Amino acid sequence: MPPPCQRAPIAGRRLPLPAVLLACTVLLLVSMILGIAVGSVPVSPRAVLQVIADHLTGHPRYSVADAIVWEIRLPRVLLAALVGATLATAGTVVQVLVRNALADPFLLGVSSGASVGATAVLLFGAFASLGAWAISAGSVLGALIAMGAVFLVSRQERALSPTQLILCGVVLSALFESVTSFLIFRGNPQATQAVLFWLLGSFGLATWQQLPIPAIVLAAAMAYLLAQGRSLNALALGSESAVALGVDLHLLRRNLFIVTSLMAGVAVAVSGIIGFVGLVVPHIVRLMVGSEHRRVLPTAMLFGASFMVLGDLLARVIVAPQEMPIGVITAFIGAPLLIVLIRRRPYLYGAAG
Amino acid sequence: MSLELRGLSVDIAGRRIVTGIGFTVPDGTFAGLLGPNGSGKSTILKAIYRVHRPAAGQVLVDGKELSALRPRDVARRIAVVAQEFTLEFDFTVTELVMIGRTPHKRAFDRDDDTDRAITGQAIERVGCQHLAHRGFNTLSGGEKQRVLIAQALAQGADHLILDEPTSHLDIRYQVEILELVASLGITVLAAIHDISLAALFCDTVHLIADGQLITGGPPQQVLTAATVHAAYGTEVLVIAHPETGTPHLIPRRTRRPDQPAPQTAPAPDPPDAAGP
Numbered sequence: 314m315p316p317p318c319q320r321a322p323i324a325g326r327r328l329p330l331p332a333v334l335l336a337c338t339v340l341l342l343v344s345m346i347l348g349i350a351v352g353s354v355p356v357s358p359r360a361v362l363q364v365i366a367d368h369l370t371g372h373p374r375y376s377v378a379d380a381i382v383w384e385i386r387l388p389r390v391l392l393a394a395l396v397g398a399t400l401a402t403a404g405t406v407v408q409v410l411v412r413n414a415l416a417d418p419f420l421l422g423v424s425s426g427a428s429v430g431a432t433a434v435l436l437f438g439a440f441a442s443l444g445a446w447a448i449s450a451g452s453v454l455g456a457l458i459a460m461g462a463v464f465l466v467s468r469q470e471r472a473l474s475p476t477q478l479i480l481c482g483v484v485l486s487a488l489f490e491s492v493t494s495f496l497i498f499r500g501n502p503q504a505t506q507a508v509l510f511w512l513l514g515s516f517g518l519a520t521w522q523q524l525p526i527p528a529i530v531l532a533a534a535m536a537y538l539l540a541q542g543r544s545l546n547a548l549a550l551g552s553e554s555a556v557a558l559g560v561d562l563h564l565l566r567r568n569l570f571i572v573t574s575l576m577a578g579v580a581v582a583v584s585g586i587i588g589f590v591g592l593v594v595p596h597i598v599r600l601m602v603g604s605e606h607r608r609v610l611p612t613a614m615l616f617g618a619s620f621m622v623l624g625d626l627l628a629r630v631i632v633a634p635q636e637m638p639i640g641v642i643t644a645f646i647g648a649p650l651l652i653v654l655i656r657r658r659p660y661l662y663g664a665a666g
Numbered sequence: 667m668s669l670e671l672r673g674l675s676v677d678i679a680g681r682r683i684v685t686g687i688g689f690t691v692p693d694g695t696f697a698g699l700l701g702p703n704g705s706g707k708s709t710i711l712k713a714i715y716r717v718h719r720p721a722a723g724q725v726l727v728d729g730k731e732l733s734a735l736r737p738r739d740v741a742r743r744i745a746v747v748a749q750e751f752t753l754e755f756d757f758t759v760t761e762l763v764m765i766g767r768t769p770h771k772r773a774f775d776r777d778d779d780t781d782r783a784i785t786g787q788a789i790e791r792v793g794c795q796h797l798a799h800r801g802f803n804t805l806s807g808g809e810k811q812r813v814l815i816a817q818a819l820a821q822g823a824d825h826l827i828l829d830e831p832t833s834h835l836d837i838r839y840q841v842e843i844l845e846l847v848a849s850l851g852i853t854v855l856a857a858i859h860d861i862s863l864a865a866l867f868c869d870t871v872h873l874i875a876d877g878q879l880i881t882g883g884p885p886q887q888v889l890t891a892a893t894v895h896a897a898y899g900t901e902v903l904v905i906a907h908p909e910t911g912t913p914h915l916i917p918r919r920t921r922r923p924d925q926p927a928p929q930t931a932p933a934p935d936p937p938d939a940a941g942p
Binding site for chain 2 (some may be wrong): 539556
């Protein structure tokens with residue numbers, strides 16, 4: 314037995330997961346109640362809870378407060394929470410899939426593909442027969458095409474390699490973005506403004522009908538990802554280590570690619586392209602709970618939801634009665650927060666030990 | 667618990683890197699894989715832990731062919747400490763060693779007391795208890811290598827593959843790591859850079875050059891000035907280690923300070939004879 318390594322231990326003990334999850338849940342609930350209460354017509358938190366309780370017990374009162382809370386703000390806040398949770402979770406997984414801290418859910422071409430689809434709808438009235446669903450349908454179709462293209466191009470001898478994925482994602486995204494630019498260039502100015510607003514992301518058009526699909530996708534993806542928690546940890550050590558630990562690498566990479574693309578695609582379809590949440594939240598969460606995926610995934614889901622609900626609240630309040638694009642807010646809060654955290658923890662991200 | 671290679675050949679990108687390698691690592695012994703840079707040592711190891719698929723030949727674990735086993739089952743029998751391990755994400759020592767339990771767990775299994783006990787024992791075995799809650803990226807090179815060995819131990823395999831476990835380490839950690847590996851009592855195959863160190867710790871060594879096995883056996887028989895020259899193309903003196911009698915290599919200069927033109931190297935033309 315060798316002598317023990319010489320160095321005084323530095324405290325690096327992790328916070329207990331139940332406490333972290335409880336704190337994040339409380340944060341999410343408080344954010345959601347705030348998000349519903351604050352607005353052009355303020356509703357007290359007590360009244361918010363009363364309206365929700367009335368509806369859940371089946372005795373709605375049909376007051377003005379009821380209409381504002383139940384028909385407008387609650388679906389909006391729920392959608393923001395779902396999209397935030399989806400993007401944060403997908404971002405966490407994409408960063409491991411390509412083993413790159415700069416990756417986000419839109420790396421693999423999903424957002425640029427969705428832009429082409431949505432732009433085609435907004436400018437040229439494609440899928441007009443689908444009415445309110447046309448933009449969602451267009452963006453999902455665009456996202457699927459882009460994702461399929463990246464998947465096919467980055468395959469090497471039936472394996473997806475991380476570097477190939479990044480390169481093909483970046484290159485094809487640039488291609489699809491130029492198609493979007495071309496469409497905007499050809500379109501009429503009024504419609505172009507609608508496109509730009511859509512590209513920046515918003516929850517302004519949230520309705521109850523929009524909620525089920527993102528909720529189902531998030532639940533199914535989360536179940537799969539939690540089941541793969543150990544394999545994700547092994548994958549985080551590198552592809553050779555994962556193979557040595559008995560992980561079926563090709564299968565895992567392919568499934569993760571499909572799951573994260575689907576999550577990003579659905580998020581884009583219901584709310585446009587909201588950047589930064591999928592990049593920043595995973596890092597903030599890892600700084601809080603470490604990189605163990607069975608800890609990171611549920612925390613990222615809850616924290617991502619809170620982050621987005623608060624971001625949407627700010628977007629509505631800061632320049633009221635106008636609404637800021639949510640993407641502006643997420644970047645303005647996320648960037649400084651991440652920089653502060655990174656500078657306080659220099660050992661993360663492979664800094665010399 | 668033996669590990670056997672039979673006529674193993676590996677192609678990478680259509681080029682044959684390793685040709686017809688065959689040797690056996692008997693139960694509980696420590697075998698060293700020696701050879702110059704680029705001779706195919708890592709490729710042989712990667713074929714064993716299934717990163718590369720053999721173009722021909724077989725790898726057998728306890729007489730069973732590896733390619734017939736499921737990835738999980740291979741991982742339960744063979745643990746690996748790979749070369750050049752870098753970690754992009756922040757794991758503590760305990761978390762990292764716990765990942766070694768992966769091949770023993772199913773989808774929603776939680777870490778149970780057995781896993782925690784095995785992880786704790788593995789960390790203790792490599793003498794890193796006091797580092798258990800430290801971040802892996804804050805450790806020194808020698809500490810990192812020990813933690814990776816602990817992860818391999820937690821995997822519960824009775825075969826261990828190591829790719830250059832002592833490169834980048836100073837002499838204290840080189841000796842410590844190899845002493846640790848030799849004391850584990852499991853079947854070990856390690857690619858080792860330093861021939862004398864390998865001779866000191868390994869039960870058998872196998873000398874590889876240009877993807878082919880030159881010779882193999884106990885270090886005393888295998889490592890001579892002639893075989894080392896055949897594999898590495900360099901002149902060395904081989905002496906016996908004063909304590910163990912194992913072969914120890916002393917490099918020779920091709921040009922010695924007191925002797926401008928040594929006999930072992932071709933003499934350069936004298937300057938005055940250079941002109942016509």
